[in-house]
Amino acid sequence: MNATDPIQKAGKIILVGFGPGAPEHMSLRARAAIAEADVVIGYATYIRLVKDLLDGKLVIRKGMTEELDRCNEAWEHARQGKIAAVISSGDIGVYGMAGPTYEVLLQAGWRPGSGIEVEVVPGATALSACAALVGAPLTHDFCSISLSDLLTPWPVIVRRLNAAAHADFVVALYNPKSGRRTGQIIEAQRILLRHRAPETPVAVVKSAYRKKQAIQLTTLAQMAESEIGMLTTVLIGNSSTFVQDGLMITPRGYANKYAGFGGQALAGEQAGRSLSLGLEGWQADVRERLAQGQHAEEIACFFDLPPEEIDAVIGNPRLPA
Structure with missing residues (x-):
């Protein structure tokens, strides 16, 4: 390039999550x-949801299985000095296009600061949108698991379901069912029922905040009988979640510390301090049990923890078998 050549502007890729729709x-x-x-x-459905914002723009529609094509299109247009927006409903970083786009760019030799800027614009996820419609089911610890085995081996999904259910997380199931994938939701239900009561509350939400929005409140035992598809997110409560007056609520845990909601702490508890069975209190409890003659394996079983956790309290690391 000589001094008289025009300098091409640097391109940019914007990964846009535009929320539930x-x-x-x-x-x-x-x-x-x-x-x-x-x-x-974007995917044709996403393009349709933001069509009022697209006048005068080059619009490239891609199918459901053409995610990598979308990434490559963005890269090519950015290399030409254009601003390319890859759009997705929800949050584009949650089961969205942000990850694959970065993978494609890094494989192509792009690096941060190399000239083409990449920006991720977060949006409200399907998880949070669906939760807002049914009450407050995510007020305590939760996780999300996709049941799609198109890219993830089923044994990996099974391990995640078992771990989440055993740990008493509220569980959100993404991609629970499609026209060809009908057995995964049945298997997920079977696995969860090993750890959860049949009456555990479940919310099945389709197309949150869109024209065909549908909400079903059911139980874990009857979950698979609900109308479930690819546009559905399934929220499964933990052992504390309840439904009252049509609202699905997971308590934050105030009952562990306070008598009612008047602010009076229970005996042995202090406002603003860890629970009596917080980290330090629990470690002290373990040491007291050991001093009383209980075995590490017995204590581990009582707390439903691996024996290694008890060994760690007493500074006696357990060697692998």
Whole structure:
């Protein structure tokens, strides 16, 4: 390039999560990102949800299984000095296009600061949108697991289901069922029922905040009988979750410390301090049990923990068998 050649502007890729689909739930930054883009790339359904923002833009529609094509399209347009927006409902970093786009870019030799800027615009996830519609089921610890075995081996999914259920997480199931994948939700139900009571509350939410929104409150025992598809997210409560007056609620844990909601701490508890069975209190309890003659394996069984956790309290690391 000589001094008289025009300098091509640096391109940019914006990975835009625009929320559940309703315009009022799209962030200001998501709207601005789409507005500044020269090219908008996305699954046909996503394009349709933001069609009012696409006048004058090159729009590239891709199918459900063409995720890598979307990444490569964004890369090519950015290399030409354009601003390419890859759009997705929910949060584009949660089961979305952010991960594969970064993988494609890194494989192509791109690095942060190399000229083409990449920005991720977060959005409200399907998980949080569905939770908002049914009450407050995510107020305590939760996890999300995709039942899609298109890219993840089923034994990996089974391990995750077992671990989450055993640990008493509220569980959100993404991609629970499709026209060809009908058995995965049945298997998930079977695994969860090994750890959860049949009456455990379940919310089945389809197309949250979209025209065909549908909400079903059911139980773990009857979950698989609900109308479930690819546009559905399934929220499965933990051992404390309850349904009252049509609201699915998971307590935050105040009952472990306070008598009612008047702020009076229970005996042995202090406001603003760890629970009596917080880390230090639990370690002291373990030492006291050991001093009383209980075996590490017995204590581990009582707390439903691996024996290695008890060994760690007494500074006696257990050698692998």
